Ligand code: PEP
């Protein structure tokens with residue numbers, strides 16, 4: 392038994408097999424075969440397995456990211472039926488009496504080079520696809536299980552680090568816990584683990600060569616236990632049992648209002664990253680959605696998501712929430728959320744750089760597409776729009792002007808636009824200090840404590856070395872929250888917290904006493920926070 396330590400990013404215990412994330416590379420050797428027909432049959436069986444794997448991935452992607460984004464898996468399936476590609480492979484096996492792995496690998500490489508040399512952009516992009524499907528067939532031939540995205544049994548996932556886009560592609564039902572050797576507790580990957588309600592550890596630097604072994608993740612103590620002995624296993628099975636009992640107790644709070652004993656009501660909302668998270672929001676009885684990180688739609692896509700794709704996603708969330716408030720944050724990329732097709736320059740200080748509303752006000756067409764989709768979806772539920780990274784009144788007024796023009800444009804097209812509340816995130820010290828002026832421009836404030844802490848304490852939230860200095864309870868932050876709430880109330884608007892601090896139950900009472908009107912937390916934290924509120 393080995394006990395490896397790291398930092399806890401999300402609570403809870405998980406017990407299961409450890410799987411290293413990432414596609415395993417198979418070493419392909421060139422060997423001769425005597426029975427070429429048997430080898431061709433082996434290849435055909437692997438091709439059929441690949442086709443059915445892609446079918447499953449397609450169905451899953453349609454449900455999670457919509458038909459258009461899922462189309463890539465259909466393209467892969469079509470490639471597996473391409474006569475030239477198949478003839479190339481079978482020809483090599485038959486004529487040169489070579490093994491199937493080698494024939495697939497070489498043919499895939501040849502086709503990929505042919506595609507890459509073409510003038511047509513669409514065909515150029517297929518170069519990566521043909522490599523991808525060839526690698527899939529080779530893995531099946533070699534009998535190597537895929538890592539991460541296609542794990543067969545629910546497992547503890549270990550990785551060097553996980554980009555938000557990789558995390559989003561994981562099959563959630565197959566991930567018992569996340570463990571990364573790098574990463575920081577404030578990164579978006581850690582936030583995603585919380586959204587998925589999955590125990591998570593970061594900075595477990597010694598989690599090497601553990602693939603396939605039995606493990607326990609202790610998301611409270613920040614430990615990964617590898618090959619636990621019987622006694623430890625029993626101990627943790629008891630803890631899992633206790634965890635389940637605690638959850639049952641919390642479940643009894645479903646359907647109850649989040650009101651303190653002396654009658655103060657808090658709006659208890661949930662944070663989501665996509666349509667697929669709404670299920671957890673409803674299961675945990677959140678009263679609305681306080682932060683839909685819309686950039687995850689862009690991160691999951693290989694190109695700018697169209698107005699139609701976005702409209703479908705926003706509409707689906709609004710409808711599923713059935714009239715409850717859904718606050719959708721406009722695109723917040725940059726810093727740790729990089730997207731290739733935006734072609735952003737490399738920056739010296741990305742957190743202080745070209746990101747969020749700064750990009751939206753520069754790439755107006757991209758911004759307008761999103762706003763049109765949001766306005767159209769507003770006809771199907773109670774949508775509110777919220778803009779991140781605000782530092783000035785000018786930015787707010789400019790966004791409002793663009794938004795008003797879009798509403799007008801849509802109405803002229805004969806489209807329905809619902810009532811839309813308009814708010815901003817308070818996540819820069821500048822916005823806190825001018826909150827009195829900003830409050831005159833908007834319907835609500837939502838405090839982003841993750842970035843507000845980063846900018847106030849001058850601590851890069853991605854830098855794991857600084858975790859010991861990152862004091863989320865710093866008096867400067869707590870005083871700023873109070874200032875923002877007071878400024879909001881003075882103008883008759885409401886103020887909430889959607890950063891991770893909102894879920895810190897040791898502060899719930901303080902927030903309520905400050906007059907915070909709303910807390911938006913990961914779905915799994917809704918009931919623990921409600922438990923605090925109803926007992927104070
Ligand atoms: C925040 O900064 O607190 C926030 C909620 O936004 P994000 O974590 O996505 O930057």
Ligand code: MG
Nearest residue numbers: 818839841842
């Ligand atoms: Mg932020």
